[in-house]
Amino acid sequence: MNRNEKSEIISEIKELLESSSAVYLTDYNGINVEDISALRNQFRNEGVRYKVYKNTLVKRALQESGKYDKIPGHLTGMIGFAFTTKNPLAPAKIINKYFGDKERLSLKACYVEGEYFDGSQLKALATLPTKNELIAGIMGSLNSPVSGIVGAINAVMRDLVSVVEQISQKQAA
Numbered sequence: 001m002n003r004n005e006k007s008e009i010i011s012e013i014k015e016l017l018e019s020s021s022a023v024y025l026t027d028y029n030g031i032n033v034e035d036i037s038a039l040r041n042q043f044r045n046e047g048v049r050y051k052v053y054k055n056t057l058v059k060r061a062l063q064e065s066g067k068y069d070k071i072p073g074h075l076t077g078m079i080g081f082a083f084t085t086k087n088p089l090a091p092a093k094i095i096n097k098y099f100g101d102k103e104r105l106s107l108k109a110c111y112v113e114g115e116y117f118d119g120s121q122l123k124a125l126a127t128l129p130t131k132n133e134l135i136a137g138i139m140g141s142l143n144s145p146v147s148g149i150v151g152a153i154n155a156v157m158r159d160l161v162s163v164v165e166q167i168s169q170k171q172a173a
Contacts, residue, residue: 006057013053013061016081022088023068024110026080026095028052031105039098039105046090049083070116074108088112089130096126 017023028036043050055075062071082091089112098105099122107119117125129137 009053009057010061010064013058014065016049016051016083017061017065017067020083020085022082022084022091022110022112023071024082024091024095025071025074025108026082027077027106027108028080029078039094042094042098043082043091046094047084047086048091048094051081051083052079053081055079068111068116071109071111079108087130089125089128092122092125092128096122 031039040050058079058081059072059075062068082095084091092107092110092112095105095107099107107122109119110117110125112125
């Protein structure tokens with residue numbers, strides 16, 4: 001690889017680092033090509049870019065970007081990088097599912113929204129609700145008192161109509 005190719009790759013890595021809301025480092029040692037292809041497809045379906053770079057090029061890109069200061073300590077062995085801009089927890093859920101099924105892929109470390117997590121916190125990250133799930137839960141909580149009030153008002157109206165009907169039936173008889 002010549003100097004120009006290296007500088008292009010470094011600038012690509014820097015761009016991914018700067019535009020991502022989350023960066024995950026995985027150890028993919030022992031995974032066959034079929035499994036890594038399936039994993040990449042799962043990542044792609046969630047809008048996650050999964051790339052493999054030379055560790056030295058990633059170190060250079062990290063130095064130039066000045067971000068993610070704890071990542072260089074994890075750059076040993078066969079490392080895959082998952083970058084996401086949309087859902088910062090999607091890679092954690094995919095890695096956790098894959099690790100549970102195959103017990104090969106493991107999380108070394110990650111940064112989610114600027115916060116550092118080491119590999120031991122994968123399960124905690126994978127079980128966190130996504131932003132959309134949190135919003136849906138809050139909206140449901142806000143909506144339930146309103147629907148309860150509407151139901152109570154309807155019940156009062158229904159009871160009132162029933163009483164008026166019974167009075168009119170008694171007067172008619």
